Amino acid sequence: MKLNELTITQAAAGLRKREFSSVDLTMACIATIREKDPEIHAFLDVFEEDAMAQAKQADELLADFNPKLPHLLGIPLAIKDNILMEGRHCTAGSLMLKDYTASYDASVVRALKKAGAILIGKTNMDEFAMGSSTENSAFGITKNPHDITRVPGGSSGGSATAVATEMAFGALGSDTGGSIRQPASFCGIVGMKPSYGSVSRHGLIAMASSLDQIGPMAKTVEDAEIIWHAIAGIDAFDSTTVMKPDSQARSIKEIKNLRIGLPIEYMREGLDNDVKDVILNNIKKMEHAGARVEEIHLSHSSYALAAYYIIVPSEVSSNLARFDGIRYGMSRDKEDTLMARYTATRGSGFGKEVKRRIMLGTYALSAGYYDAYYLKAQKVRQLIQHDFDSVFNSGIDIIVGPTTPTPAFTFGEKANDPLSMYLADIYTVAVNLAGLPALSMSAGTVARGNTQLPVGLQLIAPRDGEHQLFAIAKEIEQLR
C-alpha cells in the first residue's frame, strides 16, 4: 500500500508511531502528482520544495512526543485556487488574475498552517467558482479519475480529483451553491459545506458573499471533520463568523434514534433512475439500523434554482466590479481613455459564464427591475428557509437525499447550455440559500458503459448542527 492511500486519521496515527515521516507522506503525494496530474490536471500550482521543507519541520515537531500535537501536523492538503496563500499566485481560474500574487494568507490557510498541515498546491476550478464541471477554468479542464471522458464536477473539481486520486490527503473547496458537494459526489469522496458563518471567508475571493462558505473535502467523514475543526470558528476578519458549536454541549443522537426526512421533491422527475435506486438502497440500510425514515415536503424546492440564479448573479455583479484593471486584476493599459481601459480589461479578462452572470445580475439589480427580480428572489429565499425550519421544528433530525440528479456527465454535454448546467445544482442550492450545513458522501455507484460512476448521498442538518451531521455520516459510512 502506498502511503498516500491512507486516510488522515491513519496517517496521523502512523506519524505518531514513527512508522513513517511527514517527508515520506509528502513524497508519496508528490510522486502521485507527477504520475497522474499530467492527465487529470487537478493542480494549477504545486509547491514541491516548500512542501518538503514544511514536512521536515513537521517531522521535527513530531520527534518530540506531545499528545497535544494537532491532527493535521505533517499531513499534505490541497487548496482551491480562490483561497489566498501569501506569496502564491491566486487565479480563481480566471485570466483576470493570471499574474496576481496574494499578499496575505486567508484565515483558513493561516489555521491550517498553524495546525502544521503541508500545503502542497493550488487546485483548478471554474472561473470565480461559477460552474458545475470545471470546464469554465481559463487554464484547462480537469478530468474525472473514474472516467476521463467525464467532468469531475465543479467548481471545486481540482480539489475533488486531488483527493480522489490521492494526490493529497484532503483539500479545501468553496461552496456557494454546491461546489464542494457536487464534485465530491462525482468523484466519490466526502465534501462538506459548513453552516453559513461557521468558517471564515477572509481571504476567499468572493463570488456571492451571502452564500459562500469554505469547507473540507476528504476520503472519509472523520477526515473531513478533522479539517473542518481546524478551520471553523470565530474570526475577527469576518464579521459573519460565529463560535464553533461545542460537541460536549449538545447531545448527539445515534442513527437508531433518528428521525430522517426524505424530501419528496428531491426524488421526483429529473432524478436519474439508477441514482434513485442507490439512494433508496442507502435509506433502507438506515431503516435497518433503526432510523425512522419519513417522507417530508420542502414545498418551495422548485423555486430554489430560480431564486439562486437571481441572487448569485446580483452579488457577482457587485463583487466582481472591483476587477477593472485599475483597482484589481490584469490591465489592458494600451487604451486611451479610462472607459476603453475598463472595457478592454473586463472584455478580455473574464470568460463567458462570468460575463453572463455580471450582465444578468446588473439587470436584476437595476432600477425598475429590482423589485421584480432581486427583491422577489429574496422573498423566495425566506420561504425556502421556512421550509427547512418547519421540517426541523417538527422533530426531523436530518434530511437525506441525492446530491445530484445524475452521475458525472461528459465533457461538452452541458457546456453550451447554461440552463442544463444550472440544473446540476438542483438539490444543492437550497442549502446555501438557507445557510445550513450539508455533506455529500459516497453512496455507491451506477454503471455507465464499462465504468462504475460514484453517486453521492446528501445529508442536510439544522444550522450549527455540524457535530450531529458528522456523527450520522460516520455511522452511515459504517453501514456501507
Ligand code: GLN
Ligand atoms: N454550480 C453553481 C454555480 O455555478 C455553484 C457554484 C459554487 O458553489 N461555487 O453557481
